[in-house]
Amino acid sequence: MSEQATVAAPRVKPVETFRGDFTYSNSPEAIRRFPFPFHRDDYMYSVNIEPHDGTPPGSAYAPAFDIDEHYLSEMAERRTVLEEDPKRCQVLPYMMEAQWDTLELMMTSLAADYPEHFSLTRDGDTWTWENRLLDIRDTFTFKDADTLPLEPFEYITRQVQGDFTLHGQRNDMLYMDGGMVTCQADWSLDFDLGMNFYEWHGPVPRAHEMGVFERALKYLLTLKVGSPVRRLNWTMTVNPRMDTSPENYDKWGIDRATITPDNVGELAHLRVELQSLWRLPRSNAILFSIRCYLISMEELATVPKWARRFHRVLRDLPEDLADYKGFIGFRPTVLDYLARHDDGAATSPGGAPD
Amino acid sequence: MSAVDSIPVRVAAIETVSPFIKTFTLEPTDGGPLPAFSGGSHVVVTMQGRDKNHRNPYSLMSSPYERRFYQISVRREDDGRGGSKFLHGNVRVGDQLFVSPPANLFALNELGRRHILIAGGIGITPFLSQLYELRAQDSDYALHYAYRRADDTAFLDRLAAEHGERAHFYESSQGHYLDPGRILAEQPLGTHVYVCGPEGLIDTVVTRARRLGWPASHIHAEEFAAPPSGRPFTVVLDKSGDELEVGPDDTVLDVLEDNGYAPDCSCRGGVCGECETAVITGEIEHHDDYLSEEVKREHSRMMICVSRAASERVVLDL
Ligand SMILES: Cc1cc2nc3c(=O)[nH]c(=O)nc-3n(C[C@H](O)[C@H](O)[C@H](O)COP(=O)(O)OP(=O)(O)OC[C@H]3O[C@@H](n4cnc5c(N)ncnc54)[C@H](O)[C@@H]3O)c2cc1C
Numbered sequence: 200m201s202e203q204a205t206v207a208a209p210r211v212k213p214v215e216t217f218r219g220d221f222t223y224s225n226s227p228e229a230i231r232r233f234p235f236p237f238h239r240d241d242y243m244y245s246v247n248i249e250p251h252d253g254t255p256p257g258s259a260y261a262p263a264f265d266i267d268e269h270y271l272s273e274m275a276e277r278r279t280v281l282e283e284d285p286k287r288c289q290v291l292p293y294m295m296e297a298q299w300d301t302l303e304l305m306m307t308s309l310a311a312d313y314p315e316h317f318s319l320t321r322d323g324d325t326w327t328w329e330n331r332l333l334d335i336r337d338t339f340t341f342k343d344a345d346t347l348p349l350e351p352f353e354y355i356t357r358q359v360q361g362d363f364t365l366h367g368q369r370n371d372m373l374y375m376d377g378g379m380v381t382c383q384a385d386w387s388l389d390f391d392l393g394m395n396f397y398e399w400h401g402p403v404p405r406a407h408e409m410g411v412f413e414r415a416l417k418y419l420l421t422l423k424v425g426s427p428v429r430r431l432n433w434t435m436t437v438n439p440r441m442d443t444s445p446e447n448y449d450k451w452g453i454d455r456a457t458i459t460p461d462n463v464g465e466l467a468h469l470r471v472e473l474q475s476l477w478r479l480p481r482s483n484a485i486l487f488s489i490r491c492y493l494i495s496m497e498e499l500a501t502v503p504k505w506a507r508r509f510h511r512v513l514r515d516l517p518e519d520l521a522d523y524k525g526f527i528g529f530r531p532t533v534l535d536y537l538a539r540h541d542d543g544a545a546t547s548p549g550g551a552p553d
Numbered sequence: 554m555s556a557v558d559s560i561p562v563r564v565a566a567i568e569t570v571s572p573f574i575k576t577f578t579l580e581p582t583d584g585g586p587l588p589a590f591s592g593g594s595h596v597v598v599t600m601q602g603r604d605k606n607h608r609n610p611y612s613l614m615s616s617p618y619e620r621r622f623y624q625i626s627v628r629r630e631d632d633g634r635g636g637s638k639f640l641h642g643n644v645r646v647g648d649q650l651f652v653s654p655p656a657n658l659f660a661l662n663e664l665g666r667r668h669i670l671i672a673g674g675i676g677i678t679p680f681l682s683q684l685y686e687l688r689a690q691d692s693d694y695a696l697h698y699a700y701r702r703a704d705d706t707a708f709l710d711r712l713a714a715e716h717g718e719r720a721h722f723y724e725s726s727q728g729h730y731l732d733p734g735r736i737l738a739e740q741p742l743g744t745h746v747y748v749c750g751p752e753g754l755i756d757t758v759v760t761r762a763r764r765l766g767w768p769a770s771h772i773h774a775e776e777f778a779a780p781p782s783g784r785p786f787t788v789v790l791d792k793s794g795d796e797l798e799v800g801p802d803d804t805v806l807d808v809l810e811d812n813g814y815a816p817d818c819s820c821r822g823g824v825c826g827e828c829e830t831a832v833i834t835g836e837i838e839h840h841d842d843y844l845s846e847e848v849k850r851e852h853s854r855m856m857i858c859v860s861r862a863a864s865e866r867v868v869l870d871l
Pocket residue numbers: 595607609610611612613625626627628629630632633634635636637638675678679775776777778779780781
């Protein structure tokens with residue numbers, strides 16, 4: 200997917216914040232390429248998986264791992280979270296092959312998709328990695344962890360936007376065997392570590408009974424090297440806050456009570472996760488990438504189709520899903536805001552802006 | 554065959570191991586490193602024959618730590634569909650073939666404390682790549698390898714040299730038979746057993762292990778029987794009246810797309826539900842995990858990404 204120049208070189212903004220003064224915002228270009236997740240005017244859980252195949256050109260879906268204008272901000276945020284809580288990055292000891300698999304996949308993908316920002320030079324096992332955005336240039340020996348400043352998984356995931364988890368496949372089951380998780384929607388790597396696919400999905404309403412997880416797991420067990428897949432997930436977050444972890448619930452839980460009709464357009468955000476799944480070649484493990492995008496209601500409303508559709512989706516979302524996703528309390532205020540942007544006109548199929 | 558699906562390779566060497574077995578060394582045509590893989594993986598080899606293409610899975614027997622080439626060993630099957638005969642008779646050094654990225658349905662359990670590998674005949678191939686891993690990781694393992702005649706296998710000397718007392722050989726023409734019951738009975742609790750070879754050997758090992766109380770999660774088998782490809786059939790599109798032929802290795806979805814249609818689809822693997830299509834007449838051979846058993850029995854709908862017609866014609870509401 201990488202040789203074709205499907206990926207526009209991103210303009211990268213100076214560091215903005217996801218906490219405190221919350222200076223994060225989206226440029227008009229970032230809004231246009233936002234992965235709006237609704238193809239219809241309603242939403243229900245399904246096994247919404249499709250090939251992650253480099254399409255559509257120029258979109259946030261096209262790159263293997265999407266790098267955008269928030270790169271520096273998200274990498275700075277990750278460093279801050281890890282300083283406060285090193286347990287956000289943990290990998291079980293037998294996952295060393297998967298760590299190197301991840302490093303190789305990310306380095307080769309980034310260098311192919313964004314040659315002006317990243318490059319990888321390989322001379323046998325001697326590799327030189329250059330990340331011009333973060334001013335990193337390291338020469339190391341592939342498969343020799345002592346030649347890198349950090350373990351390979353932590354080293355590379357500190358340089359790529361999104362959370363990442365690693366899953367060994369044993370007994371026709373996937374296990375939570377490691378991850379770098381600093382921008383999650385209210386779940387904890389430390390808590391889920393070692394759990395299996397059904398266990399870590401335990402809290403999700405309806406989907407178990409619908410057979411969604413059974414079918415999804417069956418599909419993932421046969422995932423092939425070189426044929427990654429993707430899906431979208433979504434929720435709402437107050438303020439552009441990346442780290443909505445259970446560990447820091449005391450810091451963000453109360454934000455939900457601060458939403459008023461006056462500030463809702465600015466404070467309420469649609470949070471979309473572009474998730475991609477990769478079979479790793481040497482370890483036979485699966486890498487799960489959870490790339491988080493945030494857009495405020497004000498920004499969303501600049502695309503009339505999205506405001507109309509999100510209004511309808513949110514209005515008709517069943518109570519148990521709204522409760523699980525954590526926005527049932529402030530949903531009415533958001534609906535009042537969005538209703539003003541919904542004239543009842545029909546919306547076109549698909550998620551792209553008109 | 555999509556781009557990610559096929560890696561062009563050049564046949565760099567062919568070694569005749571026995572009258573029945575040849576080993577092929579495959580190098581990437583573009584010179585770049587081949588995808589890494591894990592022990593027990595196979596690739597699907599596509600051969601362009603004169604009348605038809607053959608697509609057969611073969612286990613990678615070369616080292617998983619080697620990315621300049623792959624090696625496969627192929628046993629000639631005279632009464633098959635012809636893929637192995639083509640490799641034996643028509644493929645020469647320098648020819649181009651295509652391989653899929655490696656897939657593994659026979660991986661070692663990386664948390665296993667002890668591994669028993671039982672091979673019959675050509676079923677040794679997936680173990681050859683696994684053995685590199687077991688040795689590199691200093692694992693506790695043993696190989697039990699049964700074959701008809703020593704002349705038919707080239708791997709004996711190498712296995713004996715590299716694995717010493719961990720390798721056990723059974724040459725049936727000399728009256729040495731592998732006794733799965735005895736091998737299994739001697740193993741400590743928690744051992745994993747892996748078997749690959751003729752159907753009879755696999756059945757015996759699996760049944761014995763079960764009877765001895767081994768958990769299913771510790772019994773691993775790989776059969777070389779590729780799933781039979783389907784029978785060809787005709788799809789009739791009710792709305793346009795178009796009639797399209799679906800070949801043995803095609804899916805209805807692929808054929809529709811090749812003919813300019815863009816039916817709804819997402820996963821292309823029978824789980825998401827997007828491609829559900831109403832069937833007007835025809836019987837369906839269902840391969841999906843989406844439709845309920847009840848709907849499947851009615852033959853009223855089909856998932857066109859994976860399911861096929863059981864009748865010669867099927868009329869779809871498209
Ligand atoms: C995961 C996997 C790994 C494999 N690894 C190896 C390997 O390392 N080395 C190797 O030599 N082979 C391997 N095989 C087998 C290989 O893919 C081919 O099946 C084999 O080479 C024979 O190919 P063929 O085209 O000549 O015959 P095939 O058509 O594939 O026939 C194989 C056997 O099935 C029988 N058969 C064929 N069609 C039918 C039918 N319609 N009904 C009933 N019986 C039928 C034939 O009599 C023949 O004995 C592997 C298979 C799998 C699934």
